[in-house]
Amino acid sequence: MEIVYWSIISILFIIGFIGLVYPIIPSVLFLLAGYLLYGVFFSFEPFGWFFWIIQSLFIILLFVADYIANMIGIQKYGGSKAGVWGSTIGLLVGPFVIPFLGILIGPFIGAVGAELLVNKRNFKDSLKIGFGSVVGFVSSVITKTVIQILMIAYFLVVVL
Template identity: 70%
Template structure:
């Protein structure tokens, strides 16, 4: 039965990584579901206050990495808050409108539309900002992937 329990916990961790590419999937919730499921099925003994504090700090890093990487990507290429918001909406909507590739096209188009409408930027400059939003998104996926891997490694060190 232990194998089944571990398979479920590992599946939750894998889903958390899928959430990096599909932001509608709440990665953090799946990570914590894996931790809590381990506690329920095996034992909460390895999880002291320090474990929860460190994991909580990593969660703050995850949320910060998402916003900061997107902001830096858009701002570095000349964008504004409107571009950041457009990019964020594009990240959420893109995968549903155009499956798979929409995760990259969404923030690109979202930033362009926002900059064209809100800030009246010319098309060439808006496209440059859209490119920056994609760079920011890819950077955030990479950064969050590392943070999530560290969270799982820390969990594994304590329980194995």
């Protein structure tokens, strides 16, 4: 039965990583569900207050990294808050409109469209900002992947 329990926990962690590229999937909730199921299946004893404080700090770091990477990616290429918002909306809508590629095309189109419509930028500058949104998204995914690996590694150190 132990293999089944670990398989379920592992599947939740894998879904958490899928959520890094599909933002509609709340990655953090799947990681937390894995921790809680470990407690239900095995024991909550390893999870002291220190464990939850460290995991909470990692969760805060995930959200901060996501926002900062997107903002820096757009602002480095001359974008504004409108570009950040357009990119975020594109990131959420893109995968539904264009499966798989929408995850990259959505933020690009969202940032370009926002800069063209809201800030009345020329097309060339808007394209550059759209590229920055993709750079920001990719940077965010890489950073959050590392953080989630650290979260799971810490969990494993505590429970094994």
